[in-house]
Amino acid sequence: MVARYYTLHPLIQPKNTVDWVIKWRKKEELEQLVVFCDSNTRYLAQPLADAVDALCLEVPAGxxxxxxxxxxxxxxxxxxxxASRKTGWINVGGGMVCDLGGFVASNYMRGIPLVHIPTTLLAQIDAxxxxxxxxxxxxWKNQIGTYYLPEAVLLDPAMLKKLPAEEVLNGKAEMFKHGLIEDVRLIDYLEKLPPNTMPGLGWVRRAAEVKMYWAGVDPHEKSHRKILNTGHTVAHALEAWYxxxxxxxxxxxxxxxxxxAEGWLAVQAGLVTEEGAMVWMLDIPRFVTPRNWPKTADWLPWMAADKKNKAxxxxxxxxxYPGNCxxxxYLSPKEVGILLRKFDLNTWLS
Ligand SMILES: NC(=O)c1ccc[n+]([C@@H]2O[C@H](COP(=O)([O-])OP(=O)(O)OC[C@H]3O[C@@H](n4cnc5c(N)ncnc54)[C@H](O)[C@@H]3O)[C@@H](O)[C@H]2O)c1
Known part of the structure; x- marks a missing residue:
């Protein structure tokens, strides 16, 4: 099992984040540092920027x-x-900051040195x-972007100390998905833990390793990496609708x-029995915050721009079922409509 581990960049659990950044700056002979954050992670970014003499740049959260x-x-x-190619860019934030900041760093002068310090559970194990x-x-979600490896990702548990409870629920979604695609122990662990409780560090690392493995074998998503998109065709359509x-x-x-929704689709398409899928699908509602979900017919058309679409x-x-995503x-929009005609998020998620 362990031999199947590939890595694209170092995943570091530093004893002291400030010390690590100072050493990185010295090693890479960086002339300037930028710490990038959003309005909710400034409280984590500014002290780092002050300690390492960096410029701090912020965008509104959201x-x-x-x-x-x-x-x-x-x-x-x-x-x-x-800023020059000797400017180091450090993201301090959740997936939004890492995606946007990574995009900016990857394009400025065709790429400047990048480090992520993720501050949400979701970003630590995935984004x-x-x-x-x-x-x-x-x-339209994530339509413009690049593949650009950070020089390191720092998993610092201190970054998660004041993370709002709803962000713990959000992060667990990707952790659960990593359980579904690779390691059912992650699902067993999440089932036992109260929904709002932050997972232990070892489990955060394990969830991160699942992503590192599947992306490591196929960095440009030609084949195997697509497994990480499980649940995401519908997820991105819903986000676009909102x-x-x-x-x-x-x-x-x-x-x-x-x-x-995609579990239900798999059942209707005859890829798994209803009994088999319910083993994990029935776990989901306790992680979902109440809302009035849109009707299926409203969000279905938003799958038209999915990056996996073909012909x-x-x-x-x-x-x-766990371990077999x-x-x-590929299904035509008409087939999807027929298979999901009796599916309603308000019924399944409450
Ligand atoms: N690049 C990838 O491989 C990948 C993978 C999965 C998701 N994503 C992207 O990641 C984003 C979702 O990431 P997310 O869930 O981290 O969302 P987010 O970055 O928007 O963070 C969620 C909220 O928590 C706040 N926040 C973050 N850290 C905090 C902290 N420590 N304390 C207090 N507040 C904090 C943020 O300001 C924001 O309001 C989406 O844009 C998604 O498309 C990218």
């Missing part, structure tokens, strides 16, 4: 700000600061790992809903 306009504003700020960066194009209404659905909540068909990585499942 998925709606993961866009090209903010990216351009940040590139302008780099120009004003006379900060393995080099995908992105911004949204209007409501963004188009001027609202935000947290990515983790979208993933919980996506796993449920007019919608691409899925479908969850069936199926990539490269």
């Amino acid at each position: 998925e709606e700000n993961k866009n090209l306009q903010q990216a351009e504003r940040l590139w302008q700020a780099l120009r004003t600061a006379e 900060a790992l393995c080099g995908k960066t992105a911004v949204n194009l209007g409501p 963004l188009a209404q001027g609202q935000t659905l947290p990515h983790g909540q979208a993933v919980w809903a996506g796993l449920m 007019g068909k919608i691409g899925f990585s479908l969850p069936t 199926l990539t490269d499942q």
Whole structure:
């Protein structure tokens, strides 16, 4: 089992984050550092920036700000600061900061040294790992982006100390998905833990390793890495639907809903028995925060821009049962509509 571990970049649990950054700056002979955050993670970013003599740049928190306009504003700020290829860029934030900051760093002067210090559970086990960066194009999720590896990702448990309880629920969605695609022990562990309780460090690391493995064998998502998209065709459609209404659905909540809808799709498509899928699907509602979910017919059309689509068909990585998720499942929009005609998120998630 352990021999199947591939890595794209170091995953570091530093004793002292400030010391690590100072050593990195020296080793890479960096002339300047930028610490990037959002308005909710400034309290973590500013002390680091002060300690390592870095410029601190901030964007307003929220998925709606993961866009090209903010990216351009940040590139302008780099120009004003006379940043060069010897400027190191450090993301201190959740997946939104890592995606947007990674995108900015990967394009400024065709790429400057990048480090992620993820501050949400979701970013520590998923978004900060393995080099995908992105911004949204209007409501369409992650349409513009790059593959750009960070020089390191620092998993610092101190970053999660004041994480709001709902962000623990959100992070657990990707952890549960990693249980479904690879290691059922993650699901067993989450079942026993109260929903709002932060998982132990060893389990955070294990969930991160699952991502590192699947991305490591296929860095540019030509084949195996697609398994990490399990539940995400529906998740991204839902997020796009909410963004188009001027609202935000947290990515983790979208993933919980996506796993449920795609589990149901797998049952209806005959890929798994209802009994087999219910073993894990019935775990999901306790991690979902109450809301009035849109009707299936409303979010279905938003799957049209999924990056896995091919020849007019919608691409899925479908969850069936733990350890057996199926990539490269293609269905026409009409087939999806028929298979999901009796599915309603409000019924399944409450
Ligand atoms: N690149 C990838 O491989 C990948 C994988 C999964 C998700 N993502 C992306 O990641 C994003 C979701 O990430 P997320 O769930 O971390 O969302 P997020 O970054 O928006 O963070 C959620 C909220 O928590 C706040 N926050 C973050 N850390 C905090 C802390 N320590 N204390 C207090 N508040 C804190 C944020 O400001 C925000 O309001 C989405 O944009 C998604 O598309 C990317």
